[in-house]
Amino acid sequence: MTRGDTFSRRRVGWSFVAGLLVAASMPPWGWWPLSFVGLAILSRLELTTPRARDRFVLATVAGLGWFVPALSWMWFLTAPGYLIAALIFAVLHGFASALAGSVDRDVRVVALPAAHTLVEALRLSFPFGGVPLATLGIAQVAGPLDDIARVGGVVLLTWVTWQIGTLLVRRSGSGRAFRVARRAAVLAVIIVFFVAINAPRGSDLGRSIDVAAVQGGGPQGTRAIDTDPRDVVERHLAATQLLIDDDLSPDLVVWPENVIDVPDFETSRELTEVATFATRLDAPFLVGITEDVDSESFTNAQVVVEPSSQQVVDRYDKVRRVPFGEYMPLRGLLDSVGAPVDLVPRDAVAGTGPAILTAPNVGGDDLRAAVIISWEVFFGGRAREGVKNGGELIINPTNGSSYTWTVLQTQQIASSRLRAIETGRWVVQVAPTGFSAFVSPSGHVYDRTAVSERAVIDREIPLRTGETLYTSIGDGPWIGAVGAVFLLALGRRVRVRSRR
Numbered sequence: 001m002t003r004g005d006t007f008s009r010r011r012v013g014w015s016f017v018a019g020l021l022v023a024a025s026m027p028p029w030g031w032w033p034l035s036f037v038g039l040a041i042l043s044r045l046e047l048t049t050p051r052a053r054d055r056f057v058l059a060t061v062a063g064l065g066w067f068v069p070a071l072s073w074m075w076f077l078t079a080p081g082y083l084i085a086a087l088i089f090a091v092l093h094g095f096a097s098a099l100a101g102s103v104d105r106d107v108r109v110v111a112l113p114a115a116h117t118l119v120e121a122l123r124l125s126f127p128f129g130g131v132p133l134a135t136l137g138i139a140q141v142a143g144p145l146d147d148i149a150r151v152g153g154v155v156l157l158t159w160v161t162w163q164i165g166t167l168l169v170r171r172s173g174s175g176r177a178f179r180v181a182r183r184a185a186v187l188a189v190i191i192v193f194f195v196a197i198n199a200p201r202g203s204d205l206g207r208s209i210d211v212a213a214v215q216g217g218g219p220q221g222t223r224a225i226d227t228d229p230r231d232v233v234e235r236h237l238a239a240t241q242l243l244i245d246d247d248l249s250p251d252l253v254v255w256p257e258n259v260i261d262v263p264d265f266e267t268s269r270e271l272t273e274v275a276t277f278a279t280r281l282d283a284p285f286l287v288g289i290t291e292d293v294d295s296e297s298f299t300n301a302q303v304v305v306e307p308s309s310q311q312v313v314d315r316y317d318k319v320r321r322v323p324f325g326e327y328m329p330l331r332g333l334l335d336s337v338g339a340p341v342d343l344v345p346r347d348a349v350a351g352t353g354p355a356i357l358t359a360p361n362v363g364g365d366d367l368r369a370a371v372i373i374s375w376e377v378f379f380g381g382r383a384r385e386g387v388k389n390g391g392e393l394i395i396n397p398t399n400g401s402s403y404t405w406t407v408l409q410t411q412q413i414a415s416s417r418l419r420a421i422e423t424g425r426w427v428v429q430v431a432p433t434g435f436s437a438f439v440s441p442s443g444h445v446y447d448r449t450a451v452s453e454r455a456v457i458d459r460e461i462p463l464r465t466g467e468t469l470y471t472s473i474g475d476g477p478w479i480g481a482v483g484a485v486f487l488l489a490l491g492r493r494v495r496v497r498s499r500r
Contacts, residue, residue, distance in 0.1 A: 011045055012058065014045060015057075016064070017065065018041040018042040019065020020038070022038035022136075023134070026139040027411050028405075028407055028411075030410070032139050032143040035136055036168060039161065040165045042059065043112060043168075043169050044169045049101065052099075053098070055097040055098050056097060060090045063094065064090045067089050070133070070407070071086055073403050076221065077402065085131060092119045092122065093116060093119050096118065100112045106177035110163070110185050110485055110489060113159060114486040115486055116162050117482045118486065121479045121482070124155075128323035129323065132154070133411055135154050137149065137154030137157040138418070139161075140157055141421070145157060145160060145193070146421055147199070148192060150196065150424065151196045151468075153470045153474070153475050153478070154418065163188070167189075199468060200468050201441060202425065202468060203465060207363065207365070208460050209362055209363040210363070210459070211438075212243055212253045213254045213456070214255050214456050215239060215256070215430060216232060216238070217235055218231070220433055221402070222401055222402065236255055237273060238454070239454050240456070246456075249281065249282075250458060251362050252367065254397065255285065255286065255430065256397045256430045257300070257302070257397040257432075259287070259432050265303065271305065278305050283307060284306050284313075286304055286359065286371075288301070289302075300318040300321075300326065302315070302357065302395070308361075316357050318350070318351055318373040319351045319376065320350075320375055326344070354385060355370055355376070355382050355385045356369070356386050357371050357395070368389070368391055369392065369393055370386020370393070371394075371396075372395075372396050377415045380419065380422055380470070381474065381475065383423050384422065384423060387424075393425050393427070393464065394423065394426065395427075396429040397430050398431045399431060399433075400434070400435075401433040409435050412435070416437070417439050418443075419439075421443045422471065423471050426439065426441060426462065433452050434453065435448050436449045438461065
C-alpha cells in the first residue's frame with residue numbers, strides 16, 4: 001500500500017469534516033449525536049493510516065475543524081490567543097494520534113480513545129491554568145450519557161464518548177488480541193453506564209428556599225473599559241425593584257458577577273443601595289463586586305450583604321481567572337512585541353479561599369452555598385470543592401456581556417448542567433445580559449432568560465446534601481485509569497517487538 005493510497009487530499013478533507021461534526025455537536029448548535037459520527041470518521045482514518053506523520057496531520061486537521069468553530073467566542077477576547085489556542089489543542093490531538101496509532105494494530109481500538117482523552121484531561125490545566133471549553137462533556141450533557149458525569153466528570157464522559165466512536169468502526173484489527181481489546185472496551189462502557197445509572201445522586205435536606213436571580217439586561221459585546229459601571233448598577237437596581245412591584249418575597253437574592261465596580265465596596269453608596277433592598281425584602285443579597293487593589297490590580301468577588309446589619313458578612317474571591325480577560329499572561333513579553341496588552345489594563349488578584357459562602361438566616365437557617373464565579377464553572381474541581389465544604393446548592397454568578405453571539409453563553413449553560421449532575425446540587429446561574437437560569441441536579445434547565453433582557457427569575461430550590469462518586473473522588477483516578485490503559489497498549493507494542 002503506497003502513501004498515496006492511504007494519505008490524500010480526500011482523507012484530509014474527511015478529517016476536517018469529522019472535526020466539524022464534533023463542533024456541531026456542541027452548543028450553541030447542540031446536535032450531540034454528531035460527536036459519535038465525527039469521532040467514528042476520525043477513528044476510521046486513524047486506524048487505516050499506518051504512518052505516524054500522516055496520522056498527526058489527519059488528527060490536527062480534525063482538531064482545527066473542531067476547535068475553530070467551537071472556540072470562536074475567544075475572538076472577542078483575544079484574536080491572536082484564539083488562533084493560537086485552537087492550533088495548540090489541534091496539534092495536541094495530532095500528537096496523541098501519532099503516538100497511539102503506533103502501538104500494535106490489534107489494541108489501537110483502546111489506545112486511541114485513551115490518548116485523546118488524556119489530551120482533553122490536559123486541557124483542564126494547560127495552558128494558563130486550563131481552557132476546558134468545547135469539550136465532549138459539554139456536548140454529551142444533552143444526550144443519554146449525561147449520568148456518567150456524576151461518576152467521573154468530564155474525563156470519564158469524554159473517554160466513553162470517544163471509545164464509542166471508535167467502536168463504531170466496523171473493522172480495525174484482526175487476531176485474538178484485537179477481539180479481546182474490543183470486547184473489553186465494550187464491557188467497560190457497559191459497566192460505566194450501569195454504574196452511572198445507579199450511582200449516588202445526593203439527597204434533599206427536606207428544606208427549600210426561594211431564590212431570585214436578577215438580570216439587569218443591556219447590550220452584548222461591550223467591554224468594562226468602554227462602559228460606565230454605574231449604568232450596570234442602575235439596571236440591576238431597576239430589575240430588583242420588580243421583586244417589590246410583583247410583591248415577591250424571596251429568601252435569597254443573587255446578583256451577577258462584577259456588576260458593581262468601585263474602589264471599595266464597603267464604603268460605597270452601592271452598598272447602601274443594595275442593603276436598602278435587602279432590608280425591604282428581608283433577604284440576604286449575594287452580589288458580584290470588583291474592587292481596586294492598586295493601579296495595576298483588582299479583585300473579583302462575590303459578597304453576602306445581610307439585611308439586619310446592612311453589612312458584608314462573607315466574601316469569596318475568584319480563584320480561577322480568565323487568561324487574556326482578567327489578567328494578561330506574559331504581559332512584559334507581549335508588550336515588547338507590540339501586542340495590545342492595554343485591552344486588559346489591570347490584572348485580577350487570584351483568591352485563595354474555599355469556594356463557599358455562608359448567608360445567615362435564609363429561610364430560617366444559615367445557608368452554605370458553593371460559589372463558582374463565571375469562568376470557574378468550566379472546572380469541575382471548583383464546584384466539587386464548594387460542595388465538599390458543605391455547599392447545599394451552587395451559585396454561578398457570571399458576566400458574558402463582552403462577547404457577541406451566544407457560543408460562550410450556551411456552553412456555560414451546558415457546563416452548569418455538568419456541575420449540577422456531578423455534584424447532585426441545584427445550580428443558580430445569573431448573568432447581567434444572559435443567560436440566567438436554574439439547573440436541577442439531573443441537569444434540567446428552568447427559566448432560562450433571553451440575551452440582553454431585563455428579568456428576574458424566581459424558583460423554590462430544594463437544598464441538598466450527600467456526595468456523588470465524582471464529588472468523593474474527583475478526576476484523578478479516572479485520569480490514572482485512562483493513562484494505565486494507554487501504557488498497557490504501549491507495553492504490548494514493546495513485548496510484540498521483543499518477540500519478533
